[in-house]
Amino acid sequence: MTSQHPSDQNDNLRHKKDAFHLPEGVIYLDGNSLGVLPKHVPGRVADVVTEQWGTSLIRAWNSHSWFDLPLRTGDRIGRLIGAPNGTVVACDSTSVNVFKVLSAALSLRPERKVILSDSGNFPTDLYVAAGLKDLLAKGHELKIVAPEEVEAMLDDQVAAMMLTQVDYRTGRVHDMNDLTRKAHDAGAIAIWDLAHSAGAIEVDLLGAKADFAIGCGYKYLNGGPGAPAFLYVSPDHLDKVSSPLTGWMGHEAPFAFDLDYRPVSGIACMTVGTPAILALSSLHAALDIFEDVDMADIRAKSISLSELFIAEVEARCPQLTLASPRSPSERGSQVSFRFGEGYAVMQALIARGVIGDFRAPDVMRFGFAPLYLSHQDIVDAVAILADILDTGSWDRPEFKTRAKVT
Amino acid sequence: MTSQHPSDQNDNLRHKKDAFHLPEGVIYLDGNSLGVLPKHVPGRVADVVTEQWGTSLIRAWNSHSWFDLPLRTGDRIGRLIGAPNGTVVACDSTSVNVFKVLSAALSLRPERKVILSDSGNFPTDLYVAAGLKDLLAKGHELKIVAPEEVEAMLDDQVAAMMLTQVDYRTGRVHDMNDLTRKAHDAGAIAIWDLAHSAGAIEVDLLGAKADFAIGCGYKYLNGGPGAPAFLYVSPDHLDKVSSPLTGWMGHEAPFAFDLDYRPVSGIACMTVGTPAILALSSLHAALDIFEDVDMADIRAKSISLSELFIAEVEARCPQLTLASPRSPSERGSQVSFRFGEGYAVMQALIARGVIGDFRAPDVMRFGFAPLYLSHQDIVDAVAILADILDTGSWDRPEFKTRAKVT
Numbered sequence: 001m002t003s004q005h006p007s008d009q010n011d012n013l014r015h016k017k018d019a020f021h022l023p024e025g026v027i028y029l030d031g032n033s034l035g036v037l038p039k040h041v042p043g044r045v046a047d048v049v050t051e052q053w054g055t056s057l058i059r060a061w062n063s064h065s066w067f068d069l070p071l072r073t074g075d076r077i078g079r080l081i082g083a084p085n086g087t088v089v090a091c092d093s094t095s096v097n098v099f100k101v102l103s104a105a106l107s108l109r110p111e112r113k114v115i116l117s118d119s120g121n122f123p124t125d126l127y128v129a130a131g132l133k134d135l136l137a138k139g140h141e142l143k144i145v146a147p148e149e150v151e152a153m154l155d156d157q158v159a160a161m162m163l164t165q166v167d168y169r170t171g172r173v174h175d176m177n178d179l180t181r182k183a184h185d186a187g188a189i190a191i192w193d194l195a196h197s198a199g200a201i202e203v204d205l206l207g208a209k210a211d212f213a214i215g216c217g218y219k220y221l222n223g224g225p226g227a228p229a230f231l232y233v234s235p236d237h238l239d240k241v242s243s244p245l246t247g248w249m250g251h252e253a254p255f256a257f258d259l260d261y262r263p264v265s266g267i268a269c270m271t272v273g274t275p276a277i278l279a280l281s282s283l284h285a286a287l288d289i290f291e292d293v294d295m296a297d298i299r300a301k302s303i304s305l306s307e308l309f310i311a312e313v314e315a316r317c318p319q320l321t322l323a324s325p326r327s328p329s330e331r332g333s334q335v336s337f338r339f340g341e342g343y344a345v346m347q348a349l350i351a352r353g354v355i356g357d358f359r360a361p362d363v364m365r366f367g368f369a370p371l372y373l374s375h376q377d378i379v380d381a382v383a384i385l386a387d388i389l390d391t392g393s394w395d396r397p398e399f400k401t402r403a404k405v406t
Numbered sequence: 407m408t409s410q411h412p413s414d415q416n417d418n419l420r421h422k423k424d425a426f427h428l429p430e431g432v433i434y435l436d437g438n439s440l441g442v443l444p445k446h447v448p449g450r451v452a453d454v455v456t457e458q459w460g461t462s463l464i465r466a467w468n469s470h471s472w473f474d475l476p477l478r479t480g481d482r483i484g485r486l487i488g489a490p491n492g493t494v495v496a497c498d499s500t501s502v503n504v505f506k507v508l509s510a511a512l513s514l515r516p517e518r519k520v521i522l523s524d525s526g527n528f529p530t531d532l533y534v535a536a537g538l539k540d541l542l543a544k545g546h547e548l549k550i551v552a553p554e555e556v557e558a559m560l561d562d563q564v565a566a567m568m569l570t571q572v573d574y575r576t577g578r579v580h581d582m583n584d585l586t587r588k589a590h591d592a593g594a595i596a597i598w599d600l601a602h603s604a605g606a607i608e609v610d611l612l613g614a615k616a617d618f619a620i621g622c623g624y625k626y627l628n629g630g631p632g633a634p635a636f637l638y639v640s641p642d643h644l645d646k647v648s649s650p651l652t653g654w655m656g657h658e659a660p661f662a663f664d665l666d667y668r669p670v671s672g673i674a675c676m677t678v679g680t681p682a683i684l685a686l687s688s689l690h691a692a693l694d695i696f697e698d699v700d701m702a703d704i705r706a707k708s709i710s711l712s713e714l715f716i717a718e719v720e721a722r723c724p725q726l727t728l729a730s731p732r733s734p735s736e737r738g739s740q741v742s743f744r745f746g747e748g749y750a751v752m753q754a755l756i757a758r759g760v761i762g763d764f765r766a767p768d769v770m771r772f773g774f775a776p777l778y779l780s781h782q783d784i785v786d787a788v789a790i791l792a793d794i795l796d797t798g799s800w801d802r803p804e805f806k807t808r809a810k811v812t
Contacts, residue, residue, distance in 0.1 A: 021460045030464045037460035045455050045684070046448060053631055054427045054443035058436045058761060061811035066631060093679020095653030096502060103541065119665060124654035124679065127667035131652030135509065136541070144665060169663075218680070225459055225472060225683035246537030247501030248530035255812045257575075257765060259525060259550060261533035273499020273530065274624070277631035278451070279685045355464060360662060405467035406661045 005375035007308070013301050013370055019289050020222075020372040027381045029356040032168075032196055032334045032367030035222030035286070044285035048278060069280045070228075070249075070271055076287040077221065077230045080295055081194060081213065082204030087232055089267045090280060094195060094216050094229040096245070098128040098162075100270055101212035101231060104241035105160040105189040106132075106140070108211075112159035113140050116188070120147040120167040125193055129162060147172065151179065154186040161188050165203070166196035166332030169359050171324045173201070173332050177208045184209065195219060198230070200302060200333035200369070202295045205232055212237070220333065220369055221290075223283030231270050239265060247272030289371060301370035302333040305378055309335050309366060312382035319389050323363055334367040341394060343402065345385075348394035354381045358406055411781035413714070419707050419776055425695055426628075426778040433787045435762040438574075438602055438740045438773030441628030441692070450691035454684060475686045476634075476655075476677055482693040483627065483636045486701055487600060487619065488610030493638055495673045496686060500601060500622050500635040502651070504534040504568075506676055507618035507637060510647035511566040511595040512538075512546070514617075518565035519546050522594070526553040526573040531599055535568060553578065557585065560592040567594050571609070572602035572738030575765050577730045579607070579738050583614045590615065601625060604636070606708060606739035606775070608701045611638055618643070626739070626775055627696075629689030637676050645671060653678030695777060707776035708739040711784055715741050715772060718788035725795050729769055740773040747800060749808065751791075754800035760787045764812050 008014060021037040022028065028036055052060045061067055074088035081088070091097070102115065115129050126144060133140040145153050147167065154161065161183040165174050180190040192213040197203050199220030205213055211234050217227030233241065242263050248254045249271040252262040263269040307328060313320055313335075320337035339345055342364040346356060356366040366381075388394050414420060427443040428434065434442055458466045467473055480494035487494070497503070508521065521535050532550060539546040551559050553573065560567065567589040571580050586596040598619040603609050605626030611619055617640050623633030639647065648669050654660045655677040658668040669675040713734060719726055719741075726743040745751055748770040752762060762772040772787075794800050 021456070023461045023463070026463070028463060034459075034464045036463065037455065042452060042455045042460070046452055049443065049448045049451050049630070049688070050427070053440075054448070055429045057429070057432070057434060057442065058440045058763065059756070060631070062809045067811050092498070092502065093653065093682075095655075095679035096498065096651060099651055122654075123657075123663050123665060126665055127652045127654060127657065130667050131650055135650045136543075138543075224455070225466070226680045226686070227684075228682070229679070244537055244541045245502060245505055246533045247499065248528075248533060249501075251529075251533065255766075255810075257529050259529060259532055261536050273501035273635070274632045276499075276634070276682055276685045278633075278688055279682045280632070282455070282684055350465070357464065403468045404661075405473050 003376060005379055007304060007375040011301060011374070013293070013297055014374070016289065016371040017374065022372060025353045027354045027377045029354065029366040029368065029381060031369030032219055032365065033357055034218055034225055035220055035369065036372050038222055038286050038289055040288065041282055041285050045278065045282050048281040066275065066277050069277065069284060070275050071268060073280055073284045073287065074230060074267065076284065077198060080290055081198050081232070082206050083232050084206060084235065087235055087238065087267055088230055089270055090217060090228045090230045090283060091271045091275060092229060094214055095124045095128050097214040097229050097231040098125050099132055100243045100245055101191055101214055102129055102132055102160060102162060103244040105191055105212055107241060108189055108237065109159035112157055114157045114159060115140055115142045116150065116153055116158045116161045117142065117144050118147045118150050118163060119144055120172060121162070121164045122168050122193065122195060125162060125164060147174065151182055154182055154188060156187055158186055158188040160191055162191040164193035164195060166201070168196055169363050169365070170336050171332045171334040173330055176210065180208045180210050196332050196334065199290065200298070202299050210234065217283045221283065222286040224279065224286070226279065227283045228276055228280050233267055233270065238267060243270050243272070245272045249273060249275065298370045302368050303328040305368040305370060305373055305375060306331060306333065306335050308375055308378050309368070309382065312379060313337060313385065316382055316386035317389050333369070334365055336363045336365045338362045339364060344399040345388060345394040347399035348388045349385060352384050352388070354384050409782060411785055413710060413781040417707060417780070419699070419703055420780070422695065422777040423780065428778060431759045433760045433783045435760065435772040435774065435787060437775030438625055438771070439763055440631055441625055441775065442778050444628055444692050444695055446694065447688055447691050451684065451688050454687040472681065472683050475683065475690060476681050477674060479686055479690045479693065480636060480673065482690065483604060486696055487604050487638070488612050489638050490612060490641065493641055493644065493673055494636055495676055496623060496634045496636045496689060497677045497681060498635060500620055501530045501534050503620040503635050503637040504531050505538055506649045506651055507597055507620055508535055508538055508566060508568060509650040511597055511618055513647060514595055514643065515565035518563055520563045520565060521546055521548045522556065522559055522564045522567045523548065523550050524553045524556050524569060525550055526578065527570045528574050528599065528601060531568060531570060553580065557588055560588055560594060562593055564592055564594040566597055568597040570599035570601060572607070574602055575769050575771070576742050577738045577740040579736055582609070582616065586614045586616050602738050602740070605696065606704070608705050616640065623689045627689065628692040630685065630692070632685065633689045634682055634686050639673055639676065644673060649676050649678070651678045655679060655681065704776045708774050709734040711774040711776060711779055711781060712737060712739065712741050714781055714784045715774070715788065718785060719743060719791065722788055722792035723795050739775070740771055742769045742771045744768045745770060750805040751794060751800040753805035754794045755791060758790050758794070760790050
């Protein structure tokens, strides 16, 4: 008989755990990196492969509405991030989508030359911004400041403020409403990366008046490894901006095969090439699980899990130092602890079925996906972590060899 | 008992047909648009979904070498197009890859301002070129001429000649060796789109000294709907060019999470975001079928099928006019015929199980994938086409209603 933590009895998301394929003996605290497979997804993907592709073949573009799949998937994601129908599309990777929205943002502020971001942004966003700046060769500057300095750096030179809402290392949350308003007060465009937000915390893009957003399909949305990303354009800008990647799927009439590009109106103008149907179908199917869920319930449970995790670790693992904000309102759905030998400890944890991950130089990350984690999982995970630390069982060569992907 | 065309008896690729899931009652002449599902692919995709993602979860990046999948898939494609290992990567869409290679090409010829292409190029290539030109705002001109005029337009203003080798409408083949040499003689960079070439005709990128190439994973390579595309950079340029889309997968050390971008050496520098593992796995698996095949055999059978098709159509369907070059050496693996009511005829054909497609204003396209078509299929398909034309059974309202995707 397994024990059950008292908080699990009042958990109104408890039944959702059964919808996921959780490997035997694993407590998965890495849903912020790659979400767990929903049980119904293999069947749905198999149907797309064997029936839609295999049997309908080219006819499936019409008979199975493949053409609209990026928009249909986008609308499902939109519901989770406060975006109205027709403002979100699922396509390409987050990195490619950063390129599109940053280019669009800069086109709205041609006189300004500063792209403002912070050192807590996920590096690919900064890389893409640097690449775009170099490509444009118009004298833009990419200003990367500490997260707490962003507000003070908003001035009349800033064209676009581009931030990831939830810091990938510490889980620290930017105040989207506040910073967006201050960006607008300074005349800047606000771009939000929701990679660690979508499906994890409450987001209200429309309410916050965010101008653009991008995010990831394979973390809390459980779309599968390398799932298509998403992209949001505020209704205020939809008819004023264009994509720098002018592929045929963003054309007004792709099957007219005109020689000249005319962007289609609406969010589809941000699509580029032929949609990745297999990957999109997996993401679209995975989103079924969110259909009857309120993001407020997810957020409440996320906080409950995270608070329990911090309390348990601080009580049982004094060797570790909290790297995340202590206040739950300032944290996303992850908690990080610092430890000099964090890499080896994480490998030892994984070897015992508790899967989190590690970010250099010393950050052990633990993500809490409320749809498939229980409070008892948290208690059990910390018991194993405490045992590893107390016994020093992490101190073995096999736990110290760095893998290619960490 | 089904009859068998005499040419099928000497067909050394005949056994390959059994490797594909061909729907009952269908003769599929649209492999140039979406290739047929190989029978082993559903099992392989299911394994990736259920075992790799479902059970290994985040650990699969190392245990199943997900990280290298774009390169491993690229090498398999490289073998089919005369590209050495380490020069091809599978990633993103063809459109996105056009953007990367054209940007790289222009960076090699900064003093020149002309992008030369032709009206037979697939429109998305032209759209992307126009978008890049506008984005750069450096006074580039996109010059689109008739296919037969390309050679004459090569002068010392041309930075890049960007052509699709096989015309998507007529199947007309550009002479890659000859045009690449002439482009180089004029000091221009040569970019080849192999969307309708890879897996269909013999291509020798290295021998032709092509500078860059891109192409499609879902046509003759049978990677599945919206499969990742591919991208080739000549070994001569690999260490001289960079991608304008500087995502973390192109970084020298993506998991160091540095704030500054430093491109990795080699073809991986052309990758951008997290690889689409489900879609890439399907493409990688589909390429198994080519492992023991010689492209010369595929080309020989393609010509045999195409020649038979033209002979049969011209003998039995005098209403149609050949839109493709008559000489097989000037044609890819498709044949097109013009007919004013071609759209309705194609719908009538599809209703009877012969699947080709239609390109406005009047082109009926028929693609010949030698791995899963027999000569008897060709004879049977033309018999149905002749019947539809002779009886006028295409002349019904339901065949004239244009579908969203044609």
